[in-house]
Amino acid sequence: xxxxxxxxxxxxxPEAPSVTDPVDEAMWNLFxxxxxxxxxxxxxxxxxxxxxxxxxDRINFNPxxxxxxxxxxxxxxxxxxxxxxxxxxxxxxxxxxxxTPSEPPSWLDLIRLYVxxxxxxxxxxxxxxxxxxxxxxxxxxxxxxxxxxxxxxxxIEEAQK
Amino acid sequence: xxxxxxxxxxxxxxxxxxxxxLEKNPxxxxxxxxxxDRIKTMDFGVWQNYLLTGSLPYTPYDDLNYPQRxxxxxxxxxxxxxxxxxxxxxxxxxxxxxxxxxxxFRLKPExxxxxxxxxxxxxxxxxxxxxxPYYCQAEDYLAVSGDSxxxxxxxxxxxxxxxxxxxxxxxxxxxAMEKLGYAYGHLxxxxxxxxxxxxxxxxxxxxxxxxxxxxxxxxxASNYMDDLRAWNDYPNLDIKLGAIVKSxxxxxxxxxxxxxxxxxxxxxxxxxxxxxxxxxxxxxxxxKLLLRSKPDEWPKxxxxxxxxxxxxxxxxxxxxxxxxxxxxxxxxxxxMNFPTFVTRHFDSPEEQAKGKFMLxxxxxxxxxxxxxxxxxxxxxxxxxxxxxxxxLLQVHGMIEVFGRFNxxxxxxxxxxxxxxxxxxxxxxxxxxxxDRMAEIQKHVTDIYEAMGGTLSSxxxxxxxxxxxxxxxxxxxxxxxxxxxxxxxxxxxxxxxVCSNAxxxxxxxxxxxxxLTALSLKLADHLNDAGAQE
Numbered sequence: 276x277x278x279x280x281x282x283x284x285x286x287x288x289p290e291a292p293s294v295t296d297p298v299d300e301a302m303w304n305l306f307x308x309x310x311x312x313x314x315x316x317x318x319x320x321x322x323x324x325x326x327x328x329x330x331x332d333r334i335n336f337n338p339x340x341x342x343x344x345x346x347x348x349x350x351x352x353x354x355x356x357x358x359x360x361x362x363x364x365x366x367x368x369x370x371x372x373x374x375t376p377s378e379p380p381s382w383l384d385l386i387r388l389y390v391x392x393x394x395x396x397x398x399x400x401x402x403x404x405x406x407x408x409x410x411x412x413x414x415x416x417x418x419x420x421x422x423x424x425x426x427x428x429x430x431i432e433e434a435q436k
Numbered sequence: 437x438x439x440x441x442x443x444x445x446x447x448x449x450x451x452x453x454x455x456x457x458l459e460k461n462p463x464x465x466x467x468x469x470x471x472x473d474r475i476k477t478m479d480f481g482v483w484q485n486y487l488l489t490g491s492l493p494y495t496p497y498d499d500l501n502y503p504q505r506x507x508x509x510x511x512x513x514x515x516x517x518x519x520x521x522x523x524x525x526x527x528x529x530x531x532x533x534x535x536x537x538x539x540x541f542r543l544k545p546e547x548x549x550x551x552x553x554x555x556x557x558x559x560x561x562x563x564x565x566x567x568x569p570y571y572c573q574a575e576d577y578l579a580v581s582g583d584s585x586x587x588x589x590x591x592x593x594x595x596x597x598x599x600x601x602x603x604x605x606x607x608x609x610x611x612a613m614e615k616l617g618y619a620y621g622h623l624x625x626x627x628x629x630x631x632x633x634x635x636x637x638x639x640x641x642x643x644x645x646x647x648x649x650x651x652x653x654x655x656x657a658s659n660y661m662d663d664l665r666a667w668n669d670y671p672n673l674d675i676k677l678g679a680i681v682k683s684x685x686x687x688x689x690x691x692x693x694x695x696x697x698x699x700x701x702x703x704x705x706x707x708x709x710x711x712x713x714x715x716x717x718x719x720x721x722x723x724k725l726l727l728r729s730k731p732d733e734w735p736k737x738x739x740x741x742x743x744x745x746x747x748x749x750x751x752x753x754x755x756x757x758x759x760x761x762x763x764x765x766x767x768x769x770x771x772m773n774f775p776t777f778v779t780r781h782f783d784s785p786e787e788q789a790k791g792k793f794m795l796x797x798x799x800x801x802x803x804x805x806x807x808x809x810x811x812x813x814x815x816x817x818x819x820x821x822x823x824x825x826x827x828l829l830q831v832h833g834m835i836e837v838f839g840r841f842n843x844x845x846x847x848x849x850x851x852x853x854x855x856x857x858x859x860x861x862x863x864x865x866x867x868x869x870x871d872r873m874a875e876i877q878k879h880v881t882d883i884y885e886a887m888g889g890t891l892s893s894x895x896x897x898x899x900x901x902x903x904x905x906x907x908x909x910x911x912x913x914x915x916x917x918x919x920x921x922x923x924x925x926x927x928x929x930x931x932x933v934c935s936n937a938x939x940x941x942x943x944x945x946x947x948x949x950x951l952t953a954l955s956l957k958l959a960d961h962l963n964d965a966g967a968q969e
Contacts, residue, residue: 313816329484336481371813392811393488399807400487407806407823408767413644414487417771420581420640421630422598427642428771429604 293331294344301348302330306394308364315403322401329397340389347390350382367391440465440672441962442695442710444681444725445717446472447531448948449934449955451657451664452577453714456959458670465672467708468661469679469697471717471856472497472528477659483650492647494534497527500853510852515843516864517899519751524901525718527854529677530658532718532902533948535647537774538626538654540580541794541945542571542589546785550941554789556838557748558940561910561921568592570953575624578655578952579637582624588780597629599776605768605801606777608761609831612886618781623796625774626948628653636663644773644799679706680855684713684729684738684931692738692931695729700855712930714958719749719937720845720859723907726918726925726933728847728857739925742914745907746846748839749863750942752903754832755873755895759884761802761829769804769823775832782879783944791872792944793835795880802827829889831880835873836944837866839906863899873897903947905936922961923954934958 294302306326307319333340354363367386380388400414410429411417417427426433441457443450446468457464475494476482482493499521503509511521525532545564550557569592575582576596584594599622602610613620627640637659638651652659664670678700685707687693694709715722723746727737737745761768777797784792804827809819848858877894884891911917914926919938925931934955936947 309810313810313819332481332484336485368810369813369815371811387811395810396488396807399810404806407769407819409769409771411642411644411771412806413770413773415643417642417644419630420598420600420627420642426601430601431604431607431610432601434604434607434766 293334294327294341298344298348299327299330301351302326302344302390302394304360305347305351305364305367305391306398308360309368309391309395309398309403312364312368313403313406315398315406317402317405319398322398325401326397333393343385343389346382347386350386437707438694438709439467439674440711441467441714442708442712443468443714443716444695445531445715445721445935446470446529446657446661446675447716447718448533448578448655448657448952449716450531450714451661452574452952452955453716453934453959453962454673455577455660455664456956457962458664458668458673460963462668462670463672464670466674467710468675469681469695469708470529470531470675470677471680471700471854472526472677474529474658474677475534477530477534477648477656478650478652480650483645483648486648487645492535494526494528497854498522499525499859511858512848512860513863514860515862519749519861519863519904520898520900521720521859521861524751524904525720527856528658529675530656530661533655533657536654536948537946538578538646539775539946540575540578540582540624540626540949541778541780542591543943543945543950544589544780544783546788547941547943550788550838553785556789556941557906558839558909558911558916560940561912564590567950567953567957570957571949573956574949574952577956578626578949579628579635579653580624580626580949581629581640583622586621588619588621595624596633597627597631600625600627600772600774601776603772603776603799604766605771605799606797607766607768608801608829608887608889609777609779609795609797609883611888612883613779613781615886616882618779620777620779620781623775623778624949625776626655627774636667642772644770646773681717681725682728684725684731686731686733686738686928689733690927690929692928698855712932712962714932714934716934716955718935719904719907720901721856722933722935722937723845724847724857724859726908738931739908739914739918739928741927742916744909744911744914744916744918746844747841748906748909749843749845749861749904750837750839750906751899751901752834752942752944753837753865753869754834754898754900754902755876756898757831757833757877757880757884757891757895758893759829759831759889759891761827761887761889764802764824764827767823768802768827769806770800770802772799775799780945782876788836790875791836791838791869793833793876794944795831795833795883798830798832801830803830829884829887831883833876834903834944834946835876836942837869839909839941840864840866845907861901865899903936903942905939905942905947908933908935908937909940910938911940923958932958
C-alpha cells in the first residue's frame with residue numbers, strides 16, 4: 276500500500292522559464308518606483324535578489340505570469356517613451372481595477388491586478404510597512420519570540436518604557 | 437488485508453495516538469485511512485500566493501455552501517439555525533489542523549461537571565485532575581507558547597515555550613480590563629518557540645500568514661505524520677489517502693471485524709480487517725460512519741440502539757463586536773496574525789448556567805489594510821490620515837451552548853464533491869440564546885467605553901462548525917451517550933471514537949488541546965491493554 280497517492284495536486288512546474296533581463300529591469304524599475312510615489316524611505320536595493328526570486332516563484336506557480344510581466348514591460352516602456360517615467364508610474368499607481376464581470380479588464384487593469392498590485396504587497400512585506408509605524412507585518416519575517424531578546428513586534432511593555 | 441490498529445482520519449487525534457502507540461511498540465501494525473488528498477505544506481510559492489491573493493491551497497477541500505437558489509451546493513441545513521459547514525473543517529491529509537488557529541486553552545475544572553453544576557448536558561466521566569497530566573503532554577506535543585504563571589487553570593508544569601507578549605494593539609482592551617477589574621491573560625497559542633529541547637520543527641517567525649505557515653511552526657498533523665514515516669523505523673505503519681470509509685463490519689454484536697472503504701483512485705471497494713478500530717474522523721463524520729454502518733446486529737447503526745449517535749451536536753457561536761476608536765495616535769495596526777490577549781473573566785462557575793463566554797482582542801483589532809489602500813490608489817497623505825484618525829475597533833469571543841437531543845447530524849443519500857456522504861444538520865438554537873447575547877453585549881459595551889471607544893451595533897455571529905462536538909458523547913451507559921470513559925463505543929469491545937464528538941460539553945474555549953489530551957490518554961489505555969485487543 277502506498278503512503279502517498281499518485282495524483283498529488285500541486286501547481287509548481289520545474290520546467291517553467293524565468294524572465295528575460297529587459298523584462299526584469301522594467302519590472303524592477305516599477306517596483307522601485309513604489310517608494311517615491313508613496314514616500315517610502317526604505318532602500319529597495321537589498322530587495323533586489325528577493326524581487327527577482329519573487330517573479331520566478333510567481334511564474335513557477337502559474338506560467339501566465341511570464342506573459343503578464345512581458346506585457347507589462349512592453350506597455351510601460353511605451354508609456355515612458357511617450358510621457359516620461361513619473362507620469363507613467365503615477366497613472367499605474369493612482370488608479371485601481373474597476374472592471375465588472377461583463378466588461379473585460381483593460382490592459383492597465385491587468386498590470387494593476389497582477390503586476391503592480393502584487394509588487395506593492397511584496398514591497399510592504401519586504402520592509403516598506405515600517406514607514407507607516409509598525410515593527411512587524413503580515414508576510415514579513417519578523418523573527419522568533421525568544422525570551423530575553425527584543426520582541427519582533429510592538430508591545431505594550433515596550434511602549435511604556 | 438488485516439491490520440492491528442485501524443484509524444479512520446489523519447488529524448491531530450489520529451496522529452497523536454499513532455505516535456504514542458509507536459513509542460511503546462515500534463513494530464505495531466497501524467493503518468490510517470484518510471478520505472482527502474495531500475496538500476503540500478511549507479512551500480514558498482504557495483505561501484507567496486496566499487500572501488498576495490488570500491488564496492489557500494486547501495479550500496477546494498472544504499464543504500461547499502448549502503444549496504442556494506442559483507447554486508446547487510451540497511449538504512442540508514434543516515433546523516431553525518444554520519450551522520455552516522463550509523470553512524469549518526477540511527478534508528485533507530492532516531485534517532482540520534491544516535487550517536486551525538492554534539488557540540490552545542484548557543477546559544476549567546468546573547467544565548467537567550456541567551450537569552452537576554447546572555443541570556445541562558452531562559458531566560464528563562472523569563475530572564480535570566485526571567486529564568491534567570495529559571494536558572501537559574498535549575501542550576508539549578502541539579508546541580504551545582503560554583504564560584506558565586497564569587493561574588486561570590491549575591497546571592502542574594510549565595508550557596514548553598514562553599508566552600507571546602501583548603501586542604501594542606492590545607493596549608485599549610488591557611486598559612479596559614484594568615479599569616473594570618476583569619482578569620485577563622496571554623492567549624496560549626500553538627506556535628513553536630525556542631528551548632533547549634531539540635526539534636525538527638522550526639520556530640514561529642511571526643510572519644503573520646498562519647493559515648499557511650511557510651516554516652511549519654504551527655502544528656499541522658500531516659507534517660508530524662510525515663516525520664514518523666521519514667525519520668523513524670516503523671515498518672508496519674501505513675497511510676492510505678483517498679480512502680473513503682463506507683461502513684464498519686461486525687463480528688457479532690460486540691466486536692468490530694473491519695471496514696469497507698472506496699479507493700478514490702480506482703473506484704474499487706476495499707475490505708480491511710482489524711483487531712481494533714479507532715474512528716477519529718471529526719465530530720460529524722465519526723457519527724455519520726457509525727450511523728450508516730447497519731449490520732444485522734445494529735439495525736439503527738453501530739452503537740446506536742438508544743438513538744444517541746449524532747445527537748446533541750454543539751458548536752461555538754463566534755461573535756464579532758465592531759465599534760469605533762475615535763483617534764489612533766499610536767498607529768495601532770495588525771502586526772501579528774494571532775491574538776495575544778484573552779479574558780476568561782466570564783468563563784467562570786458563576787456564568788456556567790447561562791453559558792460561559794470568553795473574549796479576545798483579534799490580531800486585526802484595528803483593521804488597517806495598508807496593501808489594500810495602496811492598491812486602491814490612495815495617496816500617502818490619505819493613508820497617513822486614515823491610520824491616525826478614527827478607525828474600527830473589534831472584540832471577538834465565543835460562548836458555550838448546551839447539547840439538545842433534537843439537534844443532530846445524519847447522512848444524506850448522495851455524495852458531495854469529494855465523494856463522501858453528504859450531511860444533514862438539524863440545529864435550532866435555544867430560545868434564550870438571543871437574551872444571553874444581549875447580556876453579553878451589555879458587558880462588551882462597558883468594555884468599549886473603558887477602551888475609549890464606542891460599540892456601534894449588535895455583534896455578527898457565526899455558528900460555523902469549527903468546534904462542533906458531542907455527537908458521540910461519553911456517558912455512563914448507552915442510554916445517555918455513545919462511548920465510555922475510555923472512548924470505547926458502548927457495547928462494542930474493540931471500537932473507539934476519538935474526536936470532539938466524545939465531549940459531553942465544550943466550555944467556551946477551543947477544543948483541540950483537550951482532544952489531544954484525550955488522544956494521548958486513549959493511546960496510554962491501549963498501550964496498557966496490550967499491543968492488540
